[in-house]
Amino acid sequence: MASEIKIRDLVKVYGRLPVVRGIDLDIPAGSFTVFVGPSGCGKTTTLRMIAGLESISHGDLTVDGVRMNETPSRDRGVAMVFQSYALYPHKTVRENLEFSLKLEKLPTAEINRRIDTAVEVLELDPYMDRKPEALSGGQRQRVAMGRALVREPKVFLFDEPLSNLDAKLRNQMRVEIKRLQRQLGVTTVYVTHDQVEAMTMADMIVVMRDGLVEQTGSPIDIFENPANQFVAGFIGTPQMNFIDVTIAGGTLNVPDFGVHLTMPKGRFDLAAHDGQAAVMGARPEHLVPVGHGASVETDSHFEAEIEFSEMLGNETLLFCRKGAVKFVARMQNPRMIEPGETMTFGIDTDRLNLFDKTTGETLRQPKANDI
Amino acid sequence: MAVDLETLDFDQIAKAERRRGKGSWLIMGGALVMSAVWIVPFYYMIISIFKTTPEYAQKHPLALPDGVGPLIDNAVTAWNNAKMGAGLLNSFIYGSIGGALAIFIAALAAYGLTRFDFKGRNLWFMLIFSGTVFPFQMYLIPLFFTYQELGLLNTHLGMLIFYTAICIPFPVLVLRNYMNGLSREMDEAARMDGAREWTVFSRIILPNCLGPMTATFLLQFTWIWNDLLFSTVLANKTEVRSIMAALQVFQGSYSSFGPNVIMTAAIIASLPSLILFIFLRKHFMNGMRISNVG
Numbered sequence: 001m002a003s004e005i006k007i008r009d010l011v012k013v014y015g016r017l018p019v020v021r022g023i024d025l026d027i028p029a030g031s032f033t034v035f036v037g038p039s040g041c042g043k044t045t046t047l048r049m050i051a052g053l054e055s056i057s058h059g060d061l062t063v064d065g066v067r068m069n070e071t072p073s074r075d076r077g078v079a080m081v082f083q084s085y086a087l088y089p090h091k092t093v094r095e096n097l098e099f100s101l102k103l104e105k106l107p108t109a110e111i112n113r114r115i116d117t118a119v120e121v122l123e124l125d126p127y128m129d130r131k132p133e134a135l136s137g138g139q140r141q142r143v144a145m146g147r148a149l150v151r152e153p154k155v156f157l158f159d160e161p162l163s164n165l166d167a168k169l170r171n172q173m174r175v176e177i178k179r180l181q182r183q184l185g186v187t188t189v190y191v192t193h194d195q196v197e198a199m200t201m202a203d204m205i206v207v208m209r210d211g212l213v214e215q216t217g218s219p220i221d222i223f224e225n226p227a228n229q230f231v232a233g234f235i236g237t238p239q240m241n242f243i244d245v246t247i248a249g250g251t252l253n254v255p256d257f258g259v260h261l262t263m264p265k266g267r268f269d270l271a272a273h274d275g276q277a278a279v280m281g282a283r284p285e286h287l288v289p290v291g292h293g294a295s296v297e298t299d300s301h302f303e304a305e306i307e308f309s310e311m312l313g314n315e316t317l318l319f320c321r322k323g324a325v326k327f328v329a330r331m332q333n334p335r336m337i338e339p340g341e342t343m344t345f346g347i348d349t350d351r352l353n354l355f356d357k358t359t360g361e362t363l364r365q366p367k368a369n370d371i
Numbered sequence: 372m373a374v375d376l377e378t379l380d381f382d383q384i385a386k387a388e389r390r391r392g393k394g395s396w397l398i399m400g401g402a403l404v405m406s407a408v409w410i411v412p413f414y415y416m417i418i419s420i421f422k423t424t425p426e427y428a429q430k431h432p433l434a435l436p437d438g439v440g441p442l443i444d445n446a447v448t449a450w451n452n453a454k455m456g457a458g459l460l461n462s463f464i465y466g467s468i469g470g471a472l473a474i475f476i477a478a479l480a481a482y483g484l485t486r487f488d489f490k491g492r493n494l495w496f497m498l499i500f501s502g503t504v505f506p507f508q509m510y511l512i513p514l515f516f517t518y519q520e521l522g523l524l525n526t527h528l529g530m531l532i533f534y535t536a537i538c539i540p541f542p543v544l545v546l547r548n549y550m551n552g553l554s555r556e557m558d559e560a561a562r563m564d565g566a567r568e569w570t571v572f573s574r575i576i577l578p579n580c581l582g583p584m585t586a587t588f589l590l591q592f593t594w595i596w597n598d599l600l601f602s603t604v605l606a607n608k609t610e611v612r613s614i615m616a617a618l619q620v621f622q623g624s625y626s627s628f629g630p631n632v633i634m635t636a637a638i639i640a641s642l643p644s645l646i647l648f649i650f651l652r653k654h655f656m657n658g659m660r661i662s663n664v665g
Binding site: 051072073074087088104147151 | 554556557559560561562563564565566567570575578579
């Protein structure tokens with residue numbers, strides 16, 4: 001049932017404006033793949049090309065080895081959940097679900113079987129005779145999913161389906177969509193600009209920027225081993241801190257913090273970049289206020305001033321300044337912080353990232369991504 | 372600071388709220404005078420249909436009638452002399468078929484203008500819409516000669532073609548704006564659900580345009596129904612002329628009918644569109660709404 005999607009050299013241009021600039025992607029059968037990236041990165045356009053709603057300017061799209069470039073979307077065996085849900089306002093929930101099945105001229109018994117299944121899975125029973133305008137946002141969302149579900153598609157496509165819901169409902173639907181996908185095992189492509197959705201739902205994340213794929217990988221891989229500075233900055237909140245360093249004699253010299261860091265072996269080949277300027281990427285949780293979190297190497301301690309802090313309950317974000325450099329740190333065992341207070345920080349060198357100063361590419365050794 | 376709601380005088384509050392909504396007597400007086408100006412002609416029309424011709428001549432035009440009896444006589448005279456049966460039927464055919472065809476064609480055009488991306492889309496729209504920019508009288512003479520050439524003068528078909536054509540541009544404007552507001556994701560969903568273009572149009576877009584379609588249909592029906600000029604010029608034979616043209620027998624220096632008969636005929640002639648409005652008023656009001664639920 002689950003289908004495999006292969007994308008080769010996919011390009012989309014509007015007139016002379018390229019929106020997707022050549023994408024290669026293998027989406028494994030039954031996987032939950034999330035396209036994530038800032039607005040205008042081409043993620044929705046790519047999804048719409050898979051759906052058959054946009055023509056493919058160049059390249060190939062195959063589903064289970066069959067080229068789909070010219071196939072009309074109704075014959076691709078794909079179903080989509082739209083951002084606006086796009087329910088038919090003049091039809092009841094039941095009629096919304098039935099529409100595609102009736103067009104397909106399926107026997108009544110089969111139509112009823114499929115609708116009953118969808119109704120049960122999505123708990124739509126109480127609303128079957130209501131029109132969309134009489135439904136709440138979450139209920140509409142479910143109907144939209146039901147409409148995709150009854151078609152028993154080879155591929156599910158989701159275009160930012162949760163962006164119109166309030167925060168609580170969004171969390172709830174996120175879990176539900178993921179659960180549903182696990183249960184059905186249908187290949188799913190999901191577009192979002194919300195990296196939390198990407199991290200929590202995906203088997204495979206595809207980070208896009210300016211019509212190109214920046215990195216493909218599992219959530220943990222993307223988070224721990226970003227391929228470049230863009231991915232590193234895009235995934236994770238608060239953003240990763242980027243601090244200029246120089247590589248000298250197998251250690252990192254961090255002039256802004258006034259420390260020399262001894263890096264753990266294996267992750268970076270510092271000798272190969274000796275004397276080079278680089279950018280150190282440290283997530284807020286890797287800049288640890290001493291006494292408030294995991295203890296770290298003593299050679300990396302430095303002091304910084306807290307400009308202000310955000311108390312989140314289980315943790316506190318510290319917005320700090322050291323000379324001209326600003327950074328964000330995460331304090332695990334919170335206490336009240338006075339602005340202007342000075343604290344001592346340690347750097348957790350085990351999970352630092354290092355990027356080329358000019359290209360922004362990671363300096364990590366290729367085979368070291370086994371975290 | 373909590374308020375003990377029990378201590379409040381709700382009647383007093385309601386009275387104050389009402390007073391706030393009221394205008395001054397001066398404005399009310401002005402409004403009354405304005406309404407009278409509008410209502411008096413209707414009053415005159417209503418009382419006249421209950422008068423015989425001599426009664427009408429003797430009394431002041433605004434005086435109340437002696438009884439309601441003469442109405443039947445007036446109606447029969449009007450009906451027979453103007454052959455109103457044929458006129459009403461013709462007008463109904465022109466109004467309903469012409470109006471409906473025009474709305475349907477306009478819907479097709481609006482669908483194309485909003486759903487297909489083709490070059491010169493706005494130009495096409497402007498071309499269609501230019502039909503309403505010029506005074507319709509402009510078309511009269513060329514149309515007359517063309518119809519004469521084609522043998523369409525004094526035919527039902529000729530009238531239907533004209534009314535359909537003249538009624539297309541305005542609904543195109545309304546429906547194009549309305550369809551622009553309908554989510555395109557909705558048609559995309561339908562297309563993915565297996566619908567072809569015609570199905571998208573007829574089963575997804577049209578049902579969502581019923582409001583504006585009914586509203587424009589009513590307006591166009593009324594326009595056709597009330598048209599005197601084109602009907603008089605293009606179809607003056609009894610069998611094809613519209614009700615408004617039929618009423619013309621009561622006019623002119625040789626007409627021997629009193630205003631009581633003319634008023635009765637006028638009321639009979641205006642009843643059908645009135646009834647149609649009453650029946651479809653809900654759709655009409657809905658059609659005037661700009662927004663739609665997605």
